[in-house]
Every structure is written in structure tokens, then in C-alpha cells.
Amino acid sequence: MGSIHIIMGPMFAGKTTALIDRVEDAQRLGQAVVVVKSAVDTRYSVDQVVTHSGRRVPCFALQRLGQLRGRLGEEAYRAVQVVAVDEAQFLEGLVDDVRAAAEEDGKTVIVAGLNGDFRRQRFGQILDLVPLSDTVKKLRGRCKFCEQPSLFTLRIAASTQQQLVGGADAYAPVCREHYHDLEAVRRAVAAGVGAAEHPEPEAKVAQAIAGVSQA
Numbered sequence: 520m521g522s523i524h525i526i527m528g529p530m531f532a533g534k535t536t537a538l539i540d541r542v543e544d545a546q547r548l549g550q551a552v553v554v555v556k557s558a559v560d561t562r563y564s565v566d567q568v569v570t571h572s573g574r575r576v577p578c579f580a581l582q583r584l585g586q587l588r589g590r591l592g593e594e595a596y597r598a599v600q601v602v603a604v605d606e607a608q609f610l611e612g613l614v615d616d617v618r619a620a621a622e623e624d625g626k627t628v629i630v631a632g633l634n635g636d637f638r639r640q641r642f643g644q645i646l647d648l649v650p651l652s653d654t655v656k657k658l659r660g661r662c663k664f665c666e667q668p669s670l671f672t673l674r675i676a677a678s679t680q681q682q683l684v685g686g687a688d689a690y691a692p693v694c695r696e697h698y699h700d701l702e703a704v705r706r707a708v709a710a711g712v713g714a715a716e717h718p719e720p721e722a723k724v725a726q727a728i729a730g731v732s733q734a
């Protein structure tokens with residue numbers, strides 16, 4: 520029987536760093552490890568998991584974890600002991616595939632992903648994995664605007680669709696207070712308040728953020 524371990528948190532909290540640490544620990548112990556990420560994530564590389572600070576490991580980029588067996592072949596898949604999964608919020612069928620990998624195929628599955636989207640809403644199926652998991656680690660980073668821990672991800676780009684692949688160009692890690700203040704600006708701009716004076720919503724939020732930075 521395998522096991523399920525979750526690493527979650529907002530962007531820039533160190534989720535991918537922690538995942539790579541666990542991959543390297545397992546490799547040092549001589550375990551056979553495979554790294555998988557969602558093919559949606561083309562941000563820094565199409566075939567590597569990459570941290571915001573530039574650490575990277577090779578990976579399979581898939582729509583869903585269940586495709587791994589087909590990509591590796593039956594014999595190679597059977598030999599795998601540890602499966603490390605990044606950007607789990609984007610993977611289809613996450614709960615079914617992770618449960619099957621752990622409980623039917625005997626793998627140790629380590630799953631890293633966002634605890635919520637920029638609206639602090641459920642994102643993909645990672646929260647549904649919690650009741651099935653052995654361990655859950657919630658990471659925090661540093662707020663972009665103060666010394667407090669970051670709990671949430673603020674979107675600074677104009678798009679309001681849930682899925683928007685990006686890094687520091689489109690998102691900032693924030694504490695509760697700065698999320699509360701700056702998300703209110705983002706919502707107001709998205710609703711058209713002040714749109715006449717500020718036709719570019721992104722610019723308006725960026726202005727607010729610059730104001731906070733200087734404060």
C-alpha cells in the first residue's frame with residue numbers, strides 16, 4: 520500500500536522547492552522517483568518542474584496523472600516507488616488518479632499545488648484530496664508589501680478567468696491585510712469603477728500596489 524502527501528499554499532510559498540527537496544531525499548535513499556506536472560504549466564519549461572528561484576528537475580507534463588503508466592510503459596511504471604506531482608490544481612481527475620496510484624499501485628504520491636485561486640476559491644481537486652491523505656503541509660511565504668507571512672495570492676493582471684498561467688508578472692504573495700485591501704481594488708476595477716479615469720484595470724491595480732510599496 521502506498522501513501523499520499525500534500526504540500527499546499529499560495530504562490531511563491533516554496534511548494535515546488537519543498538517538492539524537489541523530497542524528490543532528492545528519495546533519490547538519495549535509492550528510491551525510483553518520477554516527477555509529473557500539469558501540461559498546462561508552460562511558464563518556465565515544458566518538460567521540467569522549475570521553482571521561482573530557478574531550481575529544476577526533469578518531469579513528464581501530462582493532462583492527468585493516470586497517463587503516466589502509458590507514458591512509461593507497464594514495466595517501468597511498476598518499478599516506480601515515488602511519484603511527485605506539481606501544479607496539481609490543473610490536473611484533471613486528480614482524486615481518482617492519486618488514490619489509484621497510492622492504493623492500487625502502491626506508490627508514495629507527493630502532491631504540490633495551490634490551496635486556492637486568486638479569489639480564495641477552490642481550485643481543481645487538491646482540497647478534495649485532504650480526506651484521503653497521510654500528511655498535509657501548508658506553506659506560507661512572505662507578503663510582498665510587509666513582513667507578515669503570505670497566506671494568499673493576489674492577481675495583479677487584469678484577467679478574471681480562474682486559470683491564468685504566470686509568475687511575478689501576474690501575481691503577488693500577500694498577507695491577510697494586504698489581500699483584503701488590494702483585492703477590493705481589483706474587484707472595483709473589474710466592476711468598472713473608475714474605468715473612465717483608468718481604462719487599464721491592470722494599471723489601476725498596479726498603481727495601488729505601487730502606493731502600498733511606497734507606504
Ligand SMILES: Nc1ncnc2c1ncn2[C@@H]1O[C@H](COP(=O)(O)OP(=O)(O)O)[C@@H](O)[C@H]1O
Pocket residue numbers: 528529530531532533534535536537569570571572660663687691692
Ligand atoms: N514575489 C516573488 N517573485 C519571484 N520569486 C519569489 C517571490 N517570492 C519568493 N520568491 C522566490 O521563490 C522561491 C519559492 O519558489 P517556489 O518553490 O517555486 O514556490 P511555489 O511553488 O510555492 O510558487 C522562494 O524561495 C524565493 O526565492
Ligand SMILES: Cc1cn([C@H]2C[C@H](O)[C@@H](COP(=O)(O)O)O2)c(=O)[nH]c1=O
Pocket residue numbers: 529530531534535560562632633635636637638672681682683684685686690
Ligand atoms: C492564484 C492563481 C494561480 N494560477 C496559476 C499561476 C501559476 O501558473 C500557477 C501557480 O504556480 P506556483 O507554482 O504555485 O507559483 O497557477 C492560476 O491559474 N489562477 C489563480 O487564481
